[in-house]
Amino acid sequence: MTETAPLRGRHRELMELGALMDRARAGHSGALIVSGEAGVGKTALLDRMAARAATDVRVERIVASESEMELAYAGLQQLCGHMMGSSGRLPAPQREAIEAAFGLRQASAPSPFLVGLALLGLLTEAAGDRTLLCIVDDAQWLDEASARAVAFAARRLDVEGIVIVLAMRTVNEVFAGLRQLVVEGVGDDDARELLRLAVPGGLDQRVRDQLIAEARGNPLALRELPWALSPAEIAGGFTLTGSIPLESRIEQSLVAQLEPLPESVRLLLLLAAADPTGDPGLLWRASAALGLGPEDFDAARNADALAVGTRVGFRHPLVRSAVYRAASPQDRRRVHAALADVTSVEHDPDRRAWHRASATLRPDEEVAADLERSAVRARTRGGAAAAGAFLERAAELTPAPVRRVQRLIAAAEAKHEAGAPAAALHLLDTARDHPLTALQEALVARLRARAGYALHRDSSGPQLLLAAAQGLEGLDPVLARDTYIEALSAAIYGGRLGDAEQVAAVSNAILEATAAEEPDAAEEPSPAEESGRARDLILRGQALLAAKGQEAAIDTLRRAQRAFLEQAPDSLELHWMWFASRAAQDLWDARGLRALADRQVELARVEGVVTVLPIALSLLMVAQTVDGELDAAEASCDEIDAIKDVTGHPLPQYGRFFLAAYRGQAGEAEPLAEQIRADAQARGEGYGLSAVNFGEAILYNGLGRFAEAVASGCRELPYTHELSHAMRTLLELVEAATHTGELALAEQAFEQLANVTRPVGTNWALAVLVMAEAQLHEGDEAQALYLDAIDRFERERIPIMVGRCRLLYGEELNRQGRHADAREQLRAAYEVLSGIGLSGFAGRAARELSASGETLRVRAHGSAAQLTDQELNVARLAREGLTNRDIGARLFISARTAEYHLRKVFMKLGIRGRAELKTALADDGRS
Known part of the structure; x- marks a missing residue:
């Protein structure tokens, strides 16, 4: 070439x-x-x-x-x-x-x-x-x-x-x-040469220097601006002004060069500028409709303004915008009308609708309806922003006031969904001067509350959302329910950093509105009845939990969980199920947590709702950790990170932090704790503070740094009523305080733990309580309690706690001088804990074994330490049996990239294929 x-x-x-x-x-x-x-x-x-x-x-x-x-x-x-x-x-x-x-x-x-x-x-x-x-x-x-x-x-x-x-x-x-x-402007020497080439006849020195100064090294400006000068100006008799932006001046120069062309040629250029497809056939048909002929095409080519080949193009993209902006509104409407007439209604209905709208000056219901249909199609293609634009223009062209408001509200809703709450609020402001139906008033109030909260995240959000929900009662019960849950979410979002009175006000209002959902103890609903009311039940259950506490909410929350698991899935379920998963944790329901987490992730993947997927994967990671599947939990974190990388999802790195804490990796966990704590304070999210305190207590207990575990655990004592991480920290505090000899503190933590486990009565809750109680006793009494806890944890399939309980029991036996019995428990603890990947606790078991008279070397890191993070991510998923295509889909990379990284993994680990990955990765602390 x-x-x-x-x-x-x-x-x-x-x-x-x-x-x-x-x-x-x-x-x-x-x-x-x-x-x-x-x-x-x-x-x-x-x-x-x-x-x-x-x-x-x-x-x-x-x-x-x-x-x-x-x-x-x-x-x-x-x-x-x-x-x-x-x-x-x-x-x-x-x-x-x-x-x-x-x-x-x-x-x-x-x-x-x-x-x-x-x-x-x-x-x-x-x-x-x-x-x-x-x-x-x-x-x-x-x-x-x-x-x-x-x-x-x-x-x-x-x-x-x-x-x-x-x-x-x-x-x-x-x-x-x-x-x-x-790309910046060229230097003065190059600018002078470009200017010399643009004006071969030479320029007055003052004009040249001023042009160079005004152009700021912009090559197009250097080439085009001189063409707008008269002979007198070129000779020095003019004064340039910098008051007009350079881009506008370049466009003016480009337009000035086209002004000598016949009007029909300029209309052809405008037609080409208005059609972004660059389809020559479309341009020929539209030009014929405007009475333009081949001679106009020839003139446009000869003027170096238009190139027509396999595609229609301009010699510079700025020519297109210059031509379009310089045209009169009347001429723009003419060319858009011609383009609409020749655009296929069957193959390109949306572009045709847009051209028709651009050609229309006065309200026209037929054109507006066309745009509304385009908005529906845009939504089905995932174009919320496009739907908002179509609906906004449709509203402008709608003659009937009630219909116009309906489209304005729909446009504002679409803009909000597209992540433009400010634009949504601006559209709602334009609806103020129109008569509104009762439903429209309620919809406007709801959308205004949602968009305002998205913009400001201030304390007025929950109250505004609550008022909007109440306004929808009797008008749209489904939408009212959705708005109630948003109000409750906004109210409890801050936790200890939020407004307790506001949480109570929202919760009590929801309880009043959902009084009909109060469970009837005398009559057990059928599964069909239960499944249809899942979202109603979870709404009431969470409101009961926030307003009246755990014991009052237990029955309703359990019914809600059962309903969510039994009902046929739908897209709305995705946005509510995290409440059900949260309830499973608060009710110490390990099986329910597993089932709900698996289901939410599956639905999010099938529906392709990646905005929900990080939250769903976070809950799945909790379930996987409870199950002792830290490798699977790490893979979930990998997927969360991949999604965050491409979406900017703000979810903090809770998963990475907890995994590092369980594995005893202080070098990774402590910086993450500092980062999450600062983020939680900045965002007013008490949940983050609770998560950090809980994770630190686990980390320091595993490493045997019990005084630091006490310090972290004590921060949660005033917040046990929040349940979640706060109540789980109590078990860590009992363990830390008994090791530091602070028995009164251990007793206090135990009593508060009993208050949130005894009412629930599940095997998981009672196992936790018995494990805590065992640490407050000695001898045969402690032994009986430890064995009871171990049995309960084994029946619940929670190996992570089986290993920790055996470790505590072995330590107790060592204190009694029963070293042979201690070694039996400590060996079992070490095998479970090291097998799962709890390196900190496994190291503690190894040290205790040594104190009992047996030396056990802690597993060293394997060769997987050589792998990069991406190689390790790919290797983990390949180990689970995923194909290269599946790995690519999970990590948002191409199948070829997955294959490339897997080849490098095999080479670094010295293995031949996927079948050897499980063994090759098993001994590494990162796996």
Whole structure:
């Protein structure tokens, strides 16, 4: 391919782009944001990069358009147009998601992350054995759904031989964190040379110097601004003004150059600017409708303003925006009307609806209804932002006031769902001057409360949500129930850092509103009746728990748990089930916790609701830890981290912290504790403080640092009524205090523990209580209690506590001088604890064995310490039997990347295949 003249002043940028391509040819993928002001030369760099791509490089290139920003996945569909032939090789959930996103199949709204993963798969398939270069120019105009999918794929690239380059003016938050190449203006010497080439006849020195100063090294400005000067001005008789932004001045210059063209040619350029698809056939048909002919196309080409080939394009992306902005509103409506007339209602109904709306000045119900149907389709494709834009324009064009308000509320709801609560509130403000029905008033109040709380997270949120819920009673009971649970969530969110009076007020209001849900002890409902009332029961149960305490809520919460497990799953269940899982922990119900956690994760994955998945996985991790499956819990943490990496989900690293605490890894746990504690204080989240105190008590008990465990445990004594981590810390405090000789403190912790375990009466609760009580006794009495606790924990299948209980029993036997009996318990404790991975407690058992007269070497770390975090993540999932494709789906990487990391794992561990992973990883503290 013949290269054009060298780009002046761009050696650094070209070297970086070339290095990126060289790494891709060697199999290492990469993504790069090329940023800089309009006209600074980003497109020229991309042109040169594409021109230098060898025949072994496949190039896919698009230019995003401002007018496409409201069409969900419009940019992605344009990028993937030539790749969809490979979609059949994608995993079914990914293929279905991207087909739904493009409107190729009827389905529920696809998960944006499944769409992103499908894009990664398509790019990998398109690359094959070649290098793939994907270029997106003017990426700031990508619609939000497309931008998130592209950013998702860009962050997950690894060893596929793929390069994604995105050119944009400023980097928005969607692309934050990606590697960036900032393109700045060229130096004065290069600027002078560019100006000399632009004006061969020469410039007055004062004019030249002023132009260089005004252009600030912007190559397009240096090339285009002189064309707007008259001969007198070129000779020095003018004064430039910097009051107009440079981008606007460049656009004015571009428009000025087009003014000599006939009106029909300028209309053709406007038509091309209004159609972002770049479809030549569409442009020909629309131009014919406007009475434009081949001579207009020839004139546009001759003026170097338009290029028509396989796609329609402008010589610079700024020409498109300049032409469109300079046009009169009347001319814009003309070209949009022509485009609407020739756009297929069957194959592209949404773009046609948008063109029709852009061509319409006065209210028109037919056009508004068309937009509303487009909003419905946008929702099914996962485009909440697009749905909001369609509905907002539909409301503007709706003649009937009641219908207009209905669409305004729907638009505000969509904007809120899309993460734009401020925009939602602005739309609701426009509804103030319209007459509202009772239901509309209630809906506005609810949405205003939700959006306001999302923006400010202040103390007024729970009360506003409660008032909105009460306003919906009798109008929409289902929505009222949902709003009540949001109010309760907002009220109890702060825990000890929140407002106790507000929690009580919200809880009591819910109890009054749900009085009909009070369980009838004399009559046991059928499973069918129970399943239909799961959410009603959990709402009332949590309100009882917050207002009246554990004992008052037990029966209702148990019925709610049973209902959630028996009822047919639905999407609403996902957003409520975490309450049921929380209840299982508060009721010391190990089996219920396992079942609910498994179900919520399964539903979140099937539905593709990745916003819920981190919370669900956190609960699953708790269940896995209780089961002694720390490796599985670590894999859940890996998945949470992968989701957080691509979504920015704010969930703190509770899972990593607890795993480090259980494993006795103070070097990892203590910095995490400090981070979580500071975050909890900043966010007013008492739950975080409780989690840190509980985890620290576990860590320090495992390491035998009992005074520090006492300090952490004592912080939870005033908050036992919160249940959750606070009540679990009491067992740790009993253990720590008995080891430091603070028996009065141990007795106090035991009594408070009895208050939250005896009323529940489950085997898990009683096992915990008996284990605590055993530490307050000696001799035969202690022995009987320890054996009872061990038996209960074994029947509940909680090995983590079986091992700890045997450790305490062995220590007691050692104190009695019964060393032979102690060794039996301590060996069993060591085997259980080290097998699970509780290295701190296992080390404590080994030291106690040594005190009993037996030497036992603590297991050393194995060769898995050589693995990187990503290699270890892949190895863990492969050990569980997942395929490379499944591993990729869990960790949001390509199957090829999973395969690459697995090969490195085999090499580092010196093994031949997956069957050897369990043994190779078993002896390592990280596994």
